[in-house]
Amino acid sequence: MNPFSYGTIVKEPYFFDRKEECGRIIDTLSGGNNLVLFAPRRFGKTSLVFRAIEELEKKGFICIYFDFMPVYSRESFIEAYTKAIVSKQGNIQKAVKALGKFAKGIRPKLVFNQSGNPEFSIDFTENKINEKTLGEILDLPENLASAGKRFIVVLDEFQEINKLNGENFEKLFRSKIQHYKNVNYLFLGSRTHLLSDMFNNKGRAFYNAAMLMQIGSLPQKETIDFLIGRFASSGIQLEQSLALFLIEQAGNIPYYIQLLAHE
Ligand SMILES: Nc1ncnc2c1ncn2[C@@H]1O[C@H](COP(=O)(O)OP(=O)(O)OP(=O)(O)O)[C@@H](O)[C@H]1O
Ligand SMILES: [Mg+2]
Incomplete structure (x- = not known):
């Protein structure tokens, strides 16, 4: 899987x-x-x-x-x-x-x-x-x-x-x-x-x-560990530099990180 x-x-x-x-x-x-x-x-x-x-x-x-x-x-x-x-x-x-x-x-x-x-x-x-x-x-x-x-x-x-x-x-x-x-x-x-306008604008009800x-992006070190660990669970050894490359290509957005890694 x-x-x-x-x-x-x-x-x-x-x-x-x-x-x-x-x-x-x-x-x-x-x-x-x-x-x-x-x-x-x-x-x-x-x-x-x-x-x-x-x-x-x-x-x-x-x-x-x-x-x-x-x-x-x-x-x-x-x-x-x-x-x-x-x-x-x-x-x-x-x-x-x-x-x-x-x-x-x-x-x-x-x-x-x-x-x-x-x-x-x-x-x-x-x-x-x-x-x-x-x-x-x-x-x-x-x-x-x-x-x-x-x-x-x-x-x-x-x-x-x-x-x-x-x-x-x-x-x-x-x-x-x-x-x-x-x-x-x-x-x-x-x-x-x-x-943001709903909650920050004085004229709005909320x-x-x-x-x-x-919330921001996921922290880099934990993301690298996650990628390396998940690849390892499939028997694939991922270099740290490649994990970093993948994160950068995905613009550090969680969805795209998983999409790229999945592919
Ligand atoms: N904490 C996380 N750890 C690992 N992957 C995550 C995490 N959070 C999100 N993702 C990845 O991002 C994808 C999108 O997550 P989610 O649907 O929770 O985001 P969202 O901000 O609600 O998105 P949307 O703006 O489309 O509503 C997930 O399917 C998953 O691949
Ligand atoms: Mg959502």
Whole structure:
């Protein structure tokens, strides 16, 4: 098997380093703060966050990962977001009941798939999604959090929230999250200037809503060790100078390092 992997979320043994960054993410969120993580495309944001989620779950947090990229409307947001929340509740029947109690603008239900297993699905009670329904959906993690169980909600490609009617949604979301006691958010995205404007521009709703963190390239020495070690696992001896050449050719971007090494 090829000892390198690229283009998907990577875990060990394809993932290395980022220990300090991972520790900072865990400390910030478990300390009750929100965080926004910036990095250009292909630097390893999502993989790093999945690593942090593993650790946070071990500490007892309920972590929801949600990607804004495929969202194209308020309806699709509500469907995918409630699904992500329900998937983290142990008992699906109980979760459906709880959703019905807290979100009156939707009708949650269980449908049975071809294999006979129950699957979560929703209908909308109104033709048009209003602010009240949207607010109820945003409130769900706070309402579902129980004694001692806090939620961490990870919103990937968060800048894409603009697709959902721009400023109003942003304002509603911000006004909601500042009151939550049992939920913290990790925002991340790859369109750095858009995300940065959301959190750094005084005129925007999310101004000062989260601590900022930037990740850079992976450190050179660790990358060389990783390359040499992974090649060795395939019985190939890689010269240090060649590992360095490969890193340089890849512009020191994690994705391209693994792509080149894979080839
Ligand atoms: N810590 C790491 N160790 C080794 N390889 C990594 C690491 N982080 C990222 N990579 C490489 O970079 C690729 C992209 O990682 P990932 O999808 O996590 O980045 P991203 O910043 O979320 O990218 P995008 O901007 O496309 O959303 C991975 O498939 C892997 O090849
Ligand atoms: Mg990503």
